[in-house]
Amino acid sequence: EPEVTQTPSHQVTQMGQEVILRCVPISNHLYFYWYRQILGQKVEFLVSFYNNEISEKSEIFDDQFSVERPDGSNFTLKIRSTKLEDSAMYFCASSGLWTGNEKLFFGSGTQLSVL
Amino acid sequence: AQTVTQSQPEMSVQEAETVTLSCTYDTSESDYYLFWYKQPPSRQMILVIRQEAYKQQNATENRFSVNFQKAAKSFSLKISDSQLGDAAMYFCAYRSVPGNTPLVFGKGTRLSVIA
Numbered sequence A: 001e002p003e004v005t006q007t008p009s010h011q012v013t014q015m016g017q018e019v020i021l022r023c024v025p026i027s028n029h030l031y032f033y034w035y036r037q038i039l040g041q042k043v044e045f046l047v048s049f050y051n052n053e054i055s056e057k058s059e060i061f062d063d064q065f066s067v068e069r070p071d072g073s074n075f076t077l078k079i080r081s082t083k084l085e086d087s088a089m090y091f092c093a094s095s096g097l098w099t100g101n102e103k104l105f106f107g108s109g110t111q112l113s114v115l
Numbered sequence B: 001a002q003t004v005t006q007s008q009p010e011m012s013v014q015e016a017e018t019v020t021l022s023c024t025y026d027t028s029e030s031d032y033y034l035f036w037y038k039q040p041p042s043r044q045m046i047l048v049i050r051q052e053a054y055k056q057q058n059a060t061e062n063r064f065s066v067n068f069q070k071a072a073k074s075f076s077l078k079i080s081d082s083q084l085g086d087a088a089m090y091f092c093a094y095r096s097v098p099g100n101t102p103l104v105f106g107k108g109t110r111l112s113v114i115a
Helices: none
Strands: A005-007 A010-013 A019-024 A031-037 A043-050 A053-057 A065-068 A075-079 A088-095 A110-114 B003-005 B010-014 B019-021 B024-026 B032-039 B046-052 B064-069 B074-079 B088-096 B109-114
Touching: A005 A088, A010 A019, A019 A031, A019 A088, A019 A110, A043 A065, A043 A075, A075 A088, B003 B088, B010 B019, B019 B109, B024 B074, B032 B064, B032 B074, B046 B064, B046 B074, B074 B088
Parallel strands: A010 A110, B010 B109
Antiparallel strands: A005 A019, A019 A075, A031 A043, A031 A088, A043 A053, A065 A075, A088 A110, B003 B024, B019 B074, B032 B046, B032 B088, B064 B074, B088 B109
């Protein structure tokens, strides 16, 4: 089965630093997502992306966050100035269709630790 | 806003036995989708089963089946003939019908399988 690839698997950074989390969605997919999971809490939606623009974003996705699809394969999440509370597992996901019951393919996540 | 509640933080089952994981949700919508995702130690989120709310018939995927009670807003997952490889975190998720809307996740249930 095709896979969504995320790099790095672990990222440690100092508070206030910028981080870029990278994702390679499945090649023929058109819809891309970032979710995050703070330890012990539920998985939360951050942002969805289609046709080179944000489709929807949550309250978590403030001005410190941005997403980009710099080329035909990568999908990145940037946090400009990390805070301690940004420490979480970040999941990228992609899907091929618009329909609500479409299967989302998730990556294995990037564990971000902000010190 | 929709919410998803999983009231069992942890469950355990003997190998080859059957276990049921509970999920309830709150919504004012009449049509929507429900999902169960599995997160093994590899941390990748894997779709186990999905259900369209307009379908009365409960979804089944091999050893996995659901008991969908729309009036009660309940969506439990039954795993039959449990295997060691079923040990994982299981997340219940909700999605509105308009395409590309975010998944709303519960906090998860950690399932242990005892040999």
